[in-house]
Amino acid sequence: MIEARSLTKRYGAKTAVADLTFSVRPGVVTGFLGPNGSGKSTTMRMILGLDAPSSGCVTVNGKRYAAHAAPLREVGAMLEARAVHPGRSAFHHLLALAATTGIPRSRVEEVIDVAGLRKVARKRVGGFSLGMGQRLGIATALLGDPATVILDEPVNGLDPEGILWIRTLLKSLAAEGRTVLVSSHLMSEMALTAEHLIVIGRGRLIADAPVAEFTRSAARDVVFVRSAEAARLAALLAGPGVAVAPGERGGIDVTGLASERIGRIAAEHGIAVAELTPRQASLEEAFMELTRDAVEYQPTGRYAAGAAQEGRAA
Amino acid sequence: MSGIAVPAAAGRLGQVTFRGIVRSEWVKLRTLRSTFLTLAGAMAAMVGFGLLVTSMTAHRWSGMDEAQRAATNPLAQSQIGFFIAQLAVGVLGVLVVSGEYSTGMIRATLSAVPDRLPVLWAKSAVFAVVTWLLMTAAALAAFLGGQAVLRSTGVGLSLGDPGVARAVLGNGLYLTVVGLFGVGLAGVLRNAAGAIACVFGVLLVLPELVKAFPKSLSEAVWPYLPSTAGRAVATVDAGPMALSPWAGFAVFCLYAGAALAAAAVVLKRRDA
Structure with a gap:
């Protein structure tokens, strides 16, 4: 002990x-x-x-x-x-x-x-x-x-x-x-x-x-959405408890909404969706999510955004 | 589940004892190559240079005039190797401590002995006993060999001559305390280069600086310098300014003791 x-x-x-x-x-x-x-x-x-x-x-x-x-x-x-x-x-x-x-x-x-x-x-x-x-x-x-x-x-x-x-x-x-x-x-x-x-x-x-x-508790579900009108969709999805972040290939990663709900919102506003993929965050991502603010050596500047994105894509 | 069986050692484990720590330090000292290299080097230097210098004197004796013959110090010639031996012993004293810090071994050592101070005392004791035995033997061998070489000149000394036995044994003591001075300074500085520079700065460079002082000050300080005080016990007739042999040795021990005390404070207080 x-x-x-x-x-x-x-x-x-x-x-x-x-x-x-x-x-x-x-x-x-x-x-x-x-x-x-x-x-x-x-x-x-x-x-x-x-x-x-x-x-x-x-x-x-x-x-x-x-x-x-x-x-x-x-x-x-x-x-x-x-x-x-x-x-x-x-x-x-x-x-x-x-x-x-x-x-x-x-x-x-x-x-x-x-x-x-x-x-x-x-x-x-x-x-x-x-x-x-x-x-x-x-x-x-x-x-x-x-x-x-x-x-x-x-x-x-x-x-x-x-x-x-x-x-x-x-x-x-x-x-x-x-x-x-x-x-x-x-x-x-x-x-x-x-x-x-x-x-x-x-x-x-x-x-x-x-x-x-x-x-x-740490692993939160993320839905990856790809659409020509990603920016408009992102604005429509916004709300309390919902986070939208830029994802790979010009898509967006949505946290806090189920994929059914995202699909319905897109349909209601006539937005064509090319891809709608629910994804369980891996344990590693959960850990990174939790400790992101607590990382001692944060990449800054030119490579910071890229590194963050890669971390997300991994 | 396929477990890995770790044999239990129940009932066979005692508590930390000073005897155990001494044994541990003995294992550490005898299992490093640097111990053998430095101690063998010190012994070879003691005996080798003693024989070399006395041989040269014996060889040149017939061609020397009265003044040269009178100035010949058969004891000092046979013990001349101490100049080199003190380097080796001082370095070893530093290494037995600094080696623990530079390698990270100190964390394993202090995990086993969290009281810390007994490690310093055991390390000093083991180092001192080993060094004293070997350096005393080397000083004796250098003396006996050197005097045998000088026999043809008629100025050779024996251990029975006044002060000679004390001076030869004193050389072993002097070298031992040089090493302990190294142990103490390395304990304070935790770094080999710094500690070695300090040991030999104090022993070899400091006297040169003091010589440059005004005469009255220089003469007042001179007998109390670690090197002069320490050498008093290892020479016969150290000169009019020198302290008596044992007073000088006591002063030299005070320097080493102060270094070890400082090392103890640092060891207890600072993070490992």
Whole structure:
């Protein structure tokens, strides 16, 4: 169980995490979702006590992480960058960390096998591929047989086989009753792995809900309409709760009206419609919709409109 | 669901202990190539340069006049390698700390030991013991080898001569504290280039600056410079201005201690 209360982190004038309150329950995989730079990694570092909150607090199983006598037993973590000295072998890296709490050598060998690193365990980490590095990070996280597992972007750099392995591993860990918090900036990945979602943007909480509920509430139906008189039709459709945006091939994307209703309005005003297509917004679009205002690095200028349109068309 | 079985480690896990942290730091120190390169380099420099310089003296002895012979310091000649050894040891002291920050390893280290400070103490202790053992052995070997080379000249010393044993062992102590000074400064700066520049700026450049001060000021400050104070214990007859050997060494230890204390404050206060 991880509990954050009004967690805030400021770096000078910039607020990386703002008044974040959430809890992560054991037994399910919780996805920690947000665009790049939204404060996910900062939050994870605060959970581990690596960064001190500017205000608020976060506890793991009721205590600050640093207050636990056997910290590796409480939380196993893999943070964003590879937290490994490249000159050391995977085995010695794990052995050094294990030694602090008297974790025996046999346990080091166990996690090497679990992570599939047996063949490269004695090689210097500097020569590892991105995927091998991720596997070592996961082996490190599992070292203390922890009640809580925190992984920052674990699927980055993994091949499809590796991604499937991570998904299965995360679900197994949760099924064993552990608390599992996994960050990602990919909604599609979280939809497959997580049962619960915590979504943040610009350091603020946007959603804290089961995946199914999040999808239902966030995914809004869009109707794509193409017509020679698109502009006139757009004006006729306008009303409260209705949004009209330029779509591909000179058409318009209408949100907030059913396709039947759009067709009837067009017919009543004698507007010929070339195409009328209801479309369910994908989860990815729902996520982008939710976090649009919260994206840290917005494209601006010449390519901004094009990028937005492509995002819509995708 | 085809799960992945993660073997449980229940009942086999203890709490964080200082002994455990020391073992962890020992594993870290002995599993990096830079440790072997720098320490082997320091030992080779100690012994090699000592033998080189004493050999040159022994070779030229018959052609030297009285004044030249009188100016020959057999102890200093055999220990001359410390100039190079201090570079290697100082760099290693910096690297054992800065390497954690530059690679991100520090986050794994502090996740395992969230109390933080024991890591600095354990790291310093392991580094100090290893460096002290090896540098003392190197200083002894350089002394014994060098004096054997000088035997033909009749000026060779033995460990039984006044102050000699203390000076040879003192060289091992001096080099150890140079390394600890590096550990402390790297802990404050978290950056190898900056910390190395500071260590050798203080040890090698600062004396040159002080020499340019007005004479009265220069003479007042001189004995308390880290380099002069530290060398007092590693030489016999360090000169009229120098502090006594152990007072000098204590002053040198204060500098290293201050650097380590500053590192402790930074480690505890700043985000990792």
